[in-house]
Amino acid sequence: MRILLVAVGSAGDVHPFVGLGLQLAARGHRVTLLASGYFEKLARQVGFDFVPVFSADEFLALLKNPLAWHRFRGFIECFRGGVLPTIEPTYRAIADRYVPGETVVVASTLGIGARCAQERLGVPLVSVHLSPSVFRSDYQNPVLPGMFLPDWLPGPLKRSQYWLADTLVIEPLLRGPLNEFRRSIGLPPVKGILSQWHNSPQGILGLFPSWFAAPQPDWPAQTVLAGFPLYDERGLNPLEEELLAFLDSGSPPIVFTPGSAMLHGREFFQAAAEACVLLGRRGILLTRFAEQVPRTLPAGVRHFSYAPFSELLPRAAALVHHGGIGTMSQGFAAGLPQLVMPMSFDQPDNAARLRRLGAGASLSRKRFRATTVAAALAELLNSSQVAARCRQLAERLAAERPLETACNLIEGLA
Known part of the structure; x- marks a missing residue:
């Protein structure tokens, strides 16, 4: 067919x-x-x-x-x-x-x-x-x-x-x-x-x-x-050697991304880098559009263009993003606490559902500043309840077979 x-x-x-x-x-x-x-x-x-x-x-x-x-x-x-x-x-x-x-x-x-x-x-x-x-x-x-x-x-x-x-x-x-x-x-x-x-x-x-x-x-x-499909280009290109070396060189970093289609994320990345300094945490800033990233980053914070989340996130401490459903689902699969800065489209709704599930928090674009980001992340990272909930959702996702359900529906129309 x-x-x-x-x-x-x-x-x-x-x-x-x-x-x-x-x-x-x-x-x-x-x-x-x-x-x-x-x-x-x-x-x-x-x-x-x-x-x-x-x-x-x-x-x-x-x-x-x-x-x-x-x-x-x-x-x-x-x-x-x-x-x-x-x-x-x-x-x-x-x-x-x-x-x-x-x-x-x-x-x-x-x-x-x-x-x-x-x-x-x-x-x-x-x-x-x-x-x-x-x-x-x-x-x-x-x-x-x-x-x-x-x-x-x-x-x-x-x-x-x-x-x-x-x-x-x-x-x-x-x-x-x-x-x-x-x-x-x-x-x-x-x-x-x-x-x-x-x-x-x-x-x-x-x-x-x-x-x-x-x-x-x-x-x-x-x-x-059917469930989340969780595709992320894994297997097409290996993780960069520099990224692997960074992951191996210290504690699990916090991963920040405003979405693959964002070209106006300078303030997001600036707040992310400063929040890492306030927390004393390492960070990874992900975007294929490097012009958004501050020219000078603090020690322990690095920019990389892309990495399959299924390979990167299991080695991370938390995920901070725009609330896109694909990114959020990868955070669930990795069992990570998530902080979301929703802007438009489905993002506010996804953020609300994340909060109801007890697996993360959200900040408006206006409130997404280094001090508030650091405070929200500290609360998430120090919560045993959030950690337990994230593990539960990861286990639930691992047991699902979404693509089989989807293919069966599609083949049924032939």
């Missing part, structure tokens, strides 16, 4: 699909990745066919936009600059490769072009949501920027907030360009784009476990939760 994987977004969106694709390939399927050209090298390294639906230059231009990380405007900037331009290329790529009875499409939340292909061509489609923040409910709701959705709030008041978000932001942003394209391929206009339409009626795959976010009674009936 031919599997077309549509992964619109950054490395945090692409890595889970690569992990899923490798499992599907091991089961005898031919895998093609549709993503930004920025990820072509990765796709080729793991043996996938590749189709760019967004150029590497366009991807980097979006990352350079500081508003892409704004708590409220980030959604608008990313959809306008990184999602809408992919609709037609994604549809065309699927249409060119679809063989009835032999092809299944697996698309991320932002892979809107795949939904159009399903409706126009009859392509079997599984919608994949990497985090629970995209699921709306009258019961337990995610923590979303600009919305007030506590569990005790009556359902009508929750729905009214979503209605306002749809009416004032989401539909005006998406409906025009999407429906213009739909008309060009002979499809009628749609509304309720992110409230209902974007989900495939054939299958929805949540790549997170139920202990992280329990399914709610009003989630779509076709939803299956």
Whole structure:
């Protein structure tokens, strides 16, 4: 069977699909990745066919936009600059490769072009949501920027907030360009784009476990939760010799990363380096965009461009990051206490779930300063309760088989 994987977004969106694709390939399927050209090298390294639906230059231009990380405007900037331009290329790529009875499409939340292909061509489609923040409910709701959705709030008041978000932001942003394209391929206009339409009626795959976010009674009936895929490029490149030497030379360091797509993390890294000095701890600053890192780092704090978390984190003391679901899941797998600085998108919700699990804490971007970071880390590192909870979650993750569940759902559509 031919599997077309549509992964619109950054490395945090692409890595889970690569992990899923490798499992599907091991089961005898031919895998093609549709993503930004920025990820072509990765796709080729793991043996996938590749189709760019967004150029590497366009991807980097979006990352350079500081508003892409704004708590409220980030959604608008990313959809306008990184999602809408992919609709037609994604549809065309699927249409060119679809063989009835032999092809299944697996698309991320932002892979809107795949939904159009399903409706126009009859392509079997599984919608994949990497985090629970995209699921709306009258019961337990995610923590979303600009919305007030506590569990005790009556359902009508929750729905009214979503209605306002749809009416004032989401539909005006998406409906025009999407429906213009739909008309060009002979499809009628749609509304309720992110409230209902974007989900495939054939299958929805949540790549997170139920202990992280329990399914709610009003989630779509076709939803299956598989668990965290935990792919991180392990095996493609060995850990740098300098990194191995640093790990061997002293106590376990604290690992800091603001996410693979962050180009505006200078303040984050400055606070991280200063916090390490205040704590008397060693630190590792991770980013492929070195211009964000202070030119002079204190003794015991080093910058490295990349390291697979599954190899690095078992040798770390704690993990400090932006709240991306992929990074957080690797922290769970390593049994580490985590400190999160959520900015936008799913990050505030992930941070809230981390706190509820008792495995970490969070600081707002405004409060992420050396003294507060050091204090929060000291509390986490000195807590026997947090350490025990982190061990429990690591053991739970080790017993799960998320990719088997995911592959079974996908193969069931053939």
